[in-house]
Amino acid sequence: MLEAISRRGEAFFGYGEGCVSEKSARLRHLCIFWAATVFVLGASSCERSGRGSRRAEDRPDVLLITLDTTRADHLHCYGYEKSITPRLDELAGKGVLFTQAIAQAAVTPVSHASILTGLNPYSHGLRVMHGVTENRLAEERVTLAEVLKRAGYQTAAFVSAFPVTERFGLHQGFDMFDADFLLAQPDRLISDSGIVNTGKSQRHAGETTTRALTWLEQAESPYFLWLHYFDPHDRQVMPPQEFMADHAVPIGMERDVLRAIYDIEIEYMDQQIGRVFDWLIQAGQAASTIVVVVADHGEGLGDHDWWTHGILYQEQVRVPLIIRAPSISDGWRVDYVVRTIDIMPTVLDLIGLDTGAWPDMEGESLVPLMGAAAKDPGYRAYCDSVNMLTYRPGVTIQEVKDDMLFGLVDWPWKYVHHALRPEESELYDLAKDPRELENVIEKHSDVATRLKKELMALDCVPSDELGGQKGAGQMSPEDLRRLRSLGYLDEGG
Numbered sequence: 001m002l003e004a005i006s007r008r009g010e011a012f013f014g015y016g017e018g019c020v021s022e023k024s025a026r027l028r029h030l031c032i033f034w035a036a037t038v039f040v041l042g043a044s045s046c047e048r049s050g051r052g053s054r055r056a057e058d059r060p061d062v063l064l065i066t067l068d069t070t071r072a073d074h075l076h077c078y079g080y081e082k083s084i085t086p087r088l089d090e091l092a093g094k095g096v097l098f099t100q101a102i103a104q105a106a107v108t109p110v111s112h113a114s115i116l117t118g119l120n121p122y123s124h125g126l127r128v129m130h131g132v133t134e135n136r137l138a139e140e141r142v143t144l145a146e147v148l149k150r151a152g153y154q155t156a157a158f159v160s161a162f163p164v165t166e167r168f169g170l171h172q173g174f175d176m177f178d179a180d181f182l183l184a185q186p187d188r189l190i191s192d193s194g195i196v197n198t199g200k201s202q203r204h205a206g207e208t209t210t211r212a213l214t215w216l217e218q219a220e221s222p223y224f225l226w227l228h229y230f231d232p233h234d235r236q237v238m239p240p241q242e243f244m245a246d247h248a249v250p251i252g253m254e255r256d257v258l259r260a261i262y263d264i265e266i267e268y269m270d271q272q273i274g275r276v277f278d279w280l281i282q283a284g285q286a287a288s289t290i291v292v293v294v295a296d297h298g299e300g301l302g303d304h305d306w307w308t309h310g311i312l313y314q315e316q317v318r319v320p321l322i323i324r325a326p327s328i329s330d331g332w333r334v335d336y337v338v339r340t341i342d343i344m345p346t347v348l349d350l351i352g353l354d355t356g357a358w359p360d361m362e363g364e365s366l367v368p369l370m371g372a373a374a375k376d377p378g379y380r381a382y383c384d385s386v387n388m389l390t391y392r393p394g395v396t397i398q399e400v401k402d403d404m405l406f407g408l409v410d411w412p413w414k415y416v417h418h419a420l421r422p423e424e425s426e427l428y429d430l431a432k433d434p435r436e437l438e439n440v441i442e443k444h445s446d447v448a449t450r451l452k453k454e455l456m457a458l459d460c461v462p463s464d465e466l467g468g469q470k471g472a473g474q475m476s477p478e479d480l481r482r483l484r485s486l487g488y489l490d491e492g493g
């Protein structure tokens, strides 16, 4: 089973001539093949299609938790000095912690689309949050929820912000998709920096959790539940009053204050995730449920003179990834490079779904890495940032990005290609320089040349952004208003 998956990945990452057109054709072909396969499988009362596959009623429940805007190095289990994530630390102690997980984008809907399809952005096609190129996941793409639903799972999602909603096509495959944002905020809050918040585009972790727990009370196994939490994303919407009563925001330098708020929001999110874990424990389901926790991207927090996210330094694309499953041993740690596109094949492998019912994916199952015999699979991790953004100087740090970035991690190297300013492209040795402080592109120009060639072979640069051609992803004035309310876009939109 795993050999078959590996072959698919190798064929895709071959960077060979004609790779691009073959890739598109193959994706289409495999989508059709997959649809025909699941139709046949769905026609039988239970699936007996392969050795080791389980019947639907025997499959484990799956809980996917995505932490918006959460840096790996702000979790205690990833070495953070402050113990603000006791519940996630506890999960890591019972599962597998991946120290070098790379998100495929540092933009919310783009990164989530990779998590939910097992495809890189240039293959799933959702390239930007806003702009002239595509910002909606196409119906033809096959999501984890769709595969699990066809395999007999009840599927539900409870999300906490507009950028992961139906507008971006991320609802595909969910029987229940709850995105009813009721956060009790005034409709318009205008801060000193001019950023506007409304209460209709996001909600607190507490509200999302309460709704999910209500759903869990009546859920039937097997189920797939996706929970998305947004609290660390927005420094202007603080946790509820009752939580803040014990968490004073310090007075001091703006940078220190904002970092303190970020940690408070992560701590609140962790507490709310703990309510879900407690429910599983009380229901006797903690040991039998597959739990995957991952962030869609991190946050600059002032590193590389960048406060938020959207570019490709490690603090923004190296994300926490923790997987706990009944079949894997406690407290394992994997230091090899893995990617968020590996999550979907890993879940399908863990639940024992026959590979005949797997859609085409570019990720690989991480199950072979979860044991003593694991060897470095040598995965390369792709990431990009296509949005051409200009952030207003809302805090002490200026944020201006009018470029498109395309990155490839090939350990220990990380190459970042600047499409509009190639002379600013970067190369880092992550083993010697994990904080990416010294660009060694001139010193190791041979490595940079090789990685650039491999990147370009992926056809990852969307031509419509470069050419100014109108794509299919135009947004309505209401969509733009909602994005602006969350701090995206500048005053001119």
Ligand SMILES: [Zn+2]
Pocket: 068, 069, 107, 108, 109, 233, 296, 297
């Ligand atoms: Zn995000």
